[in-house]
Amino acid sequence: xxxxxxxxxxxxxxxxxxxxxxxxxxxxxxxxxxxxxxxxxxxxxxxxxxxxxxxxxxxxxxxxxxxxxxxxxxxxxxxxxxxxxxxxxxxxxxxxxxxxxxxxxxxxxxxxxxxxxxxxxxxxxxxxxxxxxxxxxxxxxxxxxxxxxxxxxxxxxxx
Amino acid sequence: xxxxxxxxxxxxxxxxxxxxxxxxxxxxxxxxxxxxxxxxxxxxxxxxxxxxxxxxxxxxxxxxxxxxxxxxxxxxxxxxxxxxxxxxxxxxxxxxxxxxxxxxxxxxxxxxxxxxxxxxxxxxxxxxxxxxxxxxxxxxxxxxxxxxxxxxxxxxxxx
Numbered sequence: 001x002x003x004x005x006x007x008x009x010x011x012x013x014x015x016x017x018x019x020x021x022x023x024x025x026x027x028x029x030x031x032x033x034x035x036x037x038x039x040x041x042x043x044x045x046x047x048x049x050x051x052x053x054x055x056x057x058x059x060x061x062x063x064x065x066x067x068x069x070x071x072x073x074x075x076x077x078x079x080x081x082x083x084x085x086x087x088x089x090x091x092x093x094x095x096x097x098x099x100x101x102x103x104x105x106x107x108x109x110x111x112x113x114x115x116x117x118x119x120x121x122x123x124x125x126x127x128x129x130x131x132x133x134x135x136x137x138x139x140x141x142x143x144x145x146x147x148x149x150x151x152x153x154x155x156x157x158x159x
Numbered sequence: 160x161x162x163x164x165x166x167x168x169x170x171x172x173x174x175x176x177x178x179x180x181x182x183x184x185x186x187x188x189x190x191x192x193x194x195x196x197x198x199x200x201x202x203x204x205x206x207x208x209x210x211x212x213x214x215x216x217x218x219x220x221x222x223x224x225x226x227x228x229x230x231x232x233x234x235x236x237x238x239x240x241x242x243x244x245x246x247x248x249x250x251x252x253x254x255x256x257x258x259x260x261x262x263x264x265x266x267x268x269x270x271x272x273x274x275x276x277x278x279x280x281x282x283x284x285x286x287x288x289x290x291x292x293x294x295x296x297x298x299x300x301x302x303x304x305x306x307x308x309x310x311x312x313x314x315x316x317x318x
């Protein structure tokens with residue numbers, strides 16, 4: 001029971017998609033543990049370099065490189081701040097593109113909690129009503145959508 | 160406007176979470192482009208080694224190593240098959256843990272389509288009603304949940 005395929009995805013002789021596939025484009029960008037941990041921290045409200053280092057356990061060098069990369073990819077924005085009698089520093093905040101990855105990061109947490117449970121328990125709840133929050137595929141008509149009922153279509157964009 | 164934090168996540172002196180964080184546990188496993196491409200293909204119905212190689216563009220060696228890794232991590236299961244006058248071979252299918260990652264892979268596609276558009280267009284639709292499919296945070300009371308209304312709680316599991 002897999003997804004249903006249309007367009008360039010149909011047919012068993014389908015070639016490598018490479019850059020034609022937006023899943024590949026996204027994964028080339030985010031498929032790195034350090035990236036996911038920094039996005040997790042940004043979604044938790046961490047803004048400052050030293051806190052990113054402490055809370056992720058990444059080295060200063062990896063943190064600096066990956067923060068720079070996330071800024072250049074447009075997932076974080078760098079904002080100057082200055083405390084009294086200190087030199088100017090920068091803090092980091094999620095852009096819209098960065099915020100759009102937060103549900104994916106939370107869905108990884110939900111998956112980890114279900115399939116790799118340990119001594120700690122991670123729960124996502126809705127602040128307004130207290131009910132548990134899940135990541136789910138839903139359609140614009142409001143239906144919950146099961147995997148076999150998703151049609152994935154890849155097509156040449158109309159000019 | 161970030162997530163709301165509770166339990167071990169509350170407090171600005173919060174230390175590195177490391178293995179205590181299920182997001183980290185999941186990302187250590189899936190944060191690799193080759194893994195995401197192989198999961199994409201498995202969700203598209205690809206089962207055989209040669210097809211995984213052709214359709215992902217990964218080398219045979221990377222494909223073999225990563226398929227082995229996905230089997231040992233319990234995301235794929237290996238099933239023997241034999242065609243007439245051929246030696247026994249194996250095909251690969253998603254386990255429940257693997258299927259649970261498919262919405263995340265599709266959400267990466269949705270993100271890539273929105274934030275890294277190219278000449279091809281990826282669309283997800285609901286087979287039953289034709290409406291567009293999105294990945295969204297929803298609560299068990301049926302509300303669509305915005306990022307600032309998600310409470311993330313990490314706690315020691317009760318014995």
